[in-house]
Amino acid sequence: MKKLIVLFLMVVMPALGLAAGGNVHLEEADIDPTDQASLQRGAKFFVNYCLGCHSAKYQRYNRMAQDIGLTEEQVKANLMFTTDKIGDTMEIAMSPDAANRYFGTTPPDLSLIARSRGVDWLYTYLRSFYIDESRPFGVNNIVFKDVGMPHVMLDLQGWQKAVFRENEHGGEPVFERFELVKPGAMTPEQFDGALLDLVNFLDYVGEPYKLERQRLGVKVLLFLAFFFVIAYLLKKEYWKDVH
Numbered sequence: 001m002k003k004l005i006v007l008f009l010m011v012v013m014p015a016l017g018l019a020a021g022g023n024v025h026l027e028e029a030d031i032d033p034t035d036q037a038s039l040q041r042g043a044k045f046f047v048n049y050c051l052g053c054h055s056a057k058y059q060r061y062n063r064m065a066q067d068i069g070l071t072e073e074q075v076k077a078n079l080m081f082t083t084d085k086i087g088d089t090m091e092i093a094m095s096p097d098a099a100n101r102y103f104g105t106t107p108p109d110l111s112l113i114a115r116s117r118g119v120d121w122l123y124t125y126l127r128s129f130y131i132d133e134s135r136p137f138g139v140n141n142i143v144f145k146d147v148g149m150p151h152v153m154l155d156l157q158g159w160q161k162a163v164f165r166e167n168e169h170g171g172e173p174v175f176e177r178f179e180l181v182k183p184g185a186m187t188p189e190q191f192d193g194a195l196l197d198l199v200n201f202l203d204y205v206g207e208p209y210k211l212e213r214q215r216l217g218v219k220v221l222l223f224l225a226f227f228f229v230i231a232y233l234l235k236k237e238y239w240k241d242v243h
């Protein structure tokens with residue numbers, strides 16, 4: 001019985017917790033990790049809009065160049081702002097102390113964010129900042145309540161307002177939809193496209209070997225299939241004399 005209770009706590013409780021926190025619908029991030037043009041656009045977006053505050057400290061510039069189909073010169077000229085050594089990792093210039101003073105918290109490293117949060121959450125989070133005058137930066141976020149991150153893509157997305165409806169079961173109001181009150185430099189479609197590129201890039205950063213692993217996996221399976229045939233024929237050959 002004790003075991004059962006422990007099992008319940010370990011397996012069912014976290015699932016319930018997730019269900020409770022997940023009352024916001026997550027948009028599906030339809031990304032294609034084999035699309036190098038998308039990864040390149042995502043990398044550019046990342047260094048321009050995120051690397052000011054967030055590092056990706058497990059990602060090396062030269063490895064990225066190779067993986068997303070750029071030359072080292074292209075990366076040096078267009079994507080490197082905090083270092084001039086192509087073998088360096090994607091660090092930021094800001095110290096954790098300074099970050100704490102500005103934001104009251106340290107912007108986390110984003111190397112593994114796509115794996116810990118999932119790409120759908122990430123995509124939804126990035127497009128869900130809305131006006132909230134009560135917050136220090138004037139914005140809040142639907143999937144990350146009282147977030148400490150300013151809306152750094154405001155010039156692109158524009159200002160959006162969140163419309164809530166009353167919760168019929170009592171408790172917090174329920175999010176219904178966004179309303180764009182002041183357009184940004186991009187249309188909503190362009191903005192979502194740019195975010196998908198960014199999420200694609202962050203997903204790549206979370207597991208740079210993914211494509212290689214999948215390619216290798218296919219080869220391994222093919223080899224095993226081939227080997228199975230050989231082993232089977234051999235077995236038949238050996239047992240012929242025994243029978």
Ligand code: HEC
Nearest residue numbers: 049050052053103105106107108113146147148149150152
């Ligand atoms: C001006 C600094 C700044 C910039 C630029 C910035 N962020 Fe943030 N970000 C923060 C801070 C501060 C937090 C911590 C928020 C908190 O914990 O309340 C944060 C949190 C996050 C989180 C949530 C992490 C978690 O706890 O799971 C994600 C994801 C994120 N940022 C992604 C991005 C991406 C992608 C970009 C580029 C488009 C970006 N940020 C640009 C400051 C920044």
